[in-house]
Amino acid sequence: MKILFLPLAFIVSSLICKAQVFTISHQPNKYSIEDEQVLSQGKLKPVYFNFRRRQLKDDQQKTIQPLAFLHLCRTINDSAIQMQVARYDAFTKDKERLGAIALLGGFSAIGLFGSAAATAASGAQGNEVLTGSLVCLGVVGLLAIPAAAIYSSIPHQKRKAVLFQDLPIAYNQYVELQP
Numbered sequence: 001m002k003i004l005f006l007p008l009a010f011i012v013s014s015l016i017c018k019a020q021v022f023t024i025s026h027q028p029n030k031y032s033i034e035d036e037q038v039l040s041q042g043k044l045k046p047v048y049f050n051f052r053r054r055q056l057k058d059d060q061q062k063t064i065q066p067l068a069f070l071h072l073c074r075t076i077n078d079s080a081i082q083m084q085v086a087r088y089d090a091f092t093k094d095k096e097r098l099g100a101i102a103l104l105g106g107f108s109a110i111g112l113f114g115s116a117a118a119t120a121a122s123g124a125q126g127n128e129v130l131t132g133s134l135v136c137l138g139v140v141g142l143l144a145i146p147a148a149a150i151y152s153s154i155p156h157q158k159r160k161a162v163l164f165q166d167l168p169i170a171y172n173q174y175v176e177l178q179p
Contacts, residue, residue, distance in 0.1 A: 049168040098152035105144030112138035
């Protein structure tokens with residue numbers, strides 16, 4: 001039974017990944033014309049931010065897309081800005097790791113519950129301890145999913161704090177020091 005679940009899980013996950021790549025590659029450009037004016041490399045303008053609303057605006061109160069702002073900050077050669085971009089990338093990597101942990105917890109729970117069912121169905125004497133152990137480990141794997149999901153909200157909130165608060169502050173200091 002678990003031999004059937006593992007290839008099925010890989011097929012479903014590969015289809016999901018291909019669907020995500022397809023939708024991302026066929027989306028229209030997220031950078032608007034207003035962002036091109038604000039984020040042009042000629043003369044950098046200060047960015048005003050509202051952390052509660054998670055908004056970035058220019059001096060004419062036009063909204064700036066956060067990913068466009070992040071892309072601009074990646075191109076600026078300043079140590080403070082690059083440190084904030086590195087923090088953002090580190091929190092993103094932590095969030096991805098926790099997502100992988102939740103996914104592996106789900107796969108292990110399915111496999112362990114399947115193994116417990118197969119062991120119980122075999123009906124051999126003395127399998128009660130093995131079946132109980134597999135069910136216990138399956139429950140632990142199942143509980144790892146919400147625990148990882150809850151814990152992944154911490155890097156997500158820190159990513160947003162960097163993008164909508166710390167990075168604009170470092171960017172504005174850089175813009176003020178430029179001639």
